[in-house]
Amino acid sequence: MRAEYITSENDEEMQEILKGLDMLLSVPEGSMPCNRDFGISWSNLDLPKEELENEYATALIIKAAEFIPEIEIREIKFTENEDGELLARIEVERS
Template sequence: MPMTLTVDMSRPVVVRVGARGLAGLEQEIRMTLATRKGAVPLDRNFGLSWDFVDMPLPEAMQRMVAEIGRQLEKYVPRIRVRDIAFSSDAPVEGMLQPVVTVEIREEYAHEFR
């Protein structure tokens, strides 16, 4: 049975320097999702595009799902995206807070046992 991890971006998190295992993987995913594309000087493609800000919510959700899938598969190669939903606990109406469920690729599973 594949190992999965769910990351809810609407929940606060404590960043731990040197985190390993699932905690480290969760931090990698959170960092990718929380970074605006273009903000990292040596890798301007890292992070999520904000091109869908101010779009109608249904269109923004579709674009955000596609962007999350592409960026996580590229920058966190140890995982496979299984599901992307949006938190209903968002503090501001219309604010998209992704809840991402990923599966750890079998060739990397030994790192998490």
């Protein structure tokens, strides 16, 4: 699943925060030494689309609050490209 970030702020600090969010989403939970809670679980990738979207959005909101408290996830919308790949459009703002 790919992610796209939507924010009204585009300064250097926000870009660094979004890089951190991108890293959080790209690391499988349990794979980072010394911080096994970091990342998103990949165990639900084979769920039906609606369940996957719900599990992913819930995990993202919880993990972002824990690891990137400077931001708040305002909204997550999912779209599908012509190949069936899901895209998460994540609206972010500073806390």
